[in-house]
Amino acid sequence: MASKFYSIFALKCPTCHRGDLFSTPSFSFREPFAQYTHCPACAQPYFPEPGFYYGAMFISYIGSGFFCLGVVMFLRWVLDWSMFASFAALLAIVAILFVWWFRVARSAYLNLVYGFKPEVAAAVDAGKLEVAPPKTVNHT
Numbered sequence: 001m002a003s004k005f006y007s008i009f010a011l012k013c014p015t016c017h018r019g020d021l022f023s024t025p026s027f028s029f030r031e032p033f034a035q036y037t038h039c040p041a042c043a044q045p046y047f048p049e050p051g052f053y054y055g056a057m058f059i060s061y062i063g064s065g066f067f068c069l070g071v072v073m074f075l076r077w078v079l080d081w082s083m084f085a086s087f088a089a090l091l092a093i094v095a096i097l098f099v100w101w102f103r104v105a106r107s108a109y110l111n112l113v114y115g116f117k118p119e120v121a122a123a124v125d126a127g128k129l130e131v132a133p134p135k136t137v138n139h140t
């Protein structure tokens with residue numbers, strides 16, 4: 001369970017894998033870009049420097065580019081859909097996954113920089129850390 005894969009896709013803190021990165025569920029579409037300033041469980045900063053998430057845009061761009069290509073190729077060539085129907089379906093899929101993918105890209109970028117620390121996770125589980133409640137911010 002203590003893997004980067006878990007942290008990235010469960011949108012958990014890269015350091016302790018306990019605290020959430022975002023204050024609302026991805027598919028609730030409420031406050032889609034409101035991210036905590038730090039981990040509510042272990043106080044790991046989520047905004048270590050101004051413009052930190054600039055790199056996450058490249059992860060998002062590369063991932064979504066190949067995803068869109070794959071979806072349209074599948075619909076056109078495997079299911080033999082028309083070009084219009086393929087792109088209409090793609091737009092619907094992308095509209096649904098947009099917030100989630102934005103968050104996964106940020107989570108992946110945060111996981112590139114920070115790694116899992118078992119001792120921090122153990123301290124969180126034992127209730128040894130006192131962390132101020134995080135604020136949420138809507139910017140990079």
Ligand SMILES: [Zn+2]
Pocket residue numbers: 013014015016017018019039040041042043044
């Ligand atoms: Zn944490």
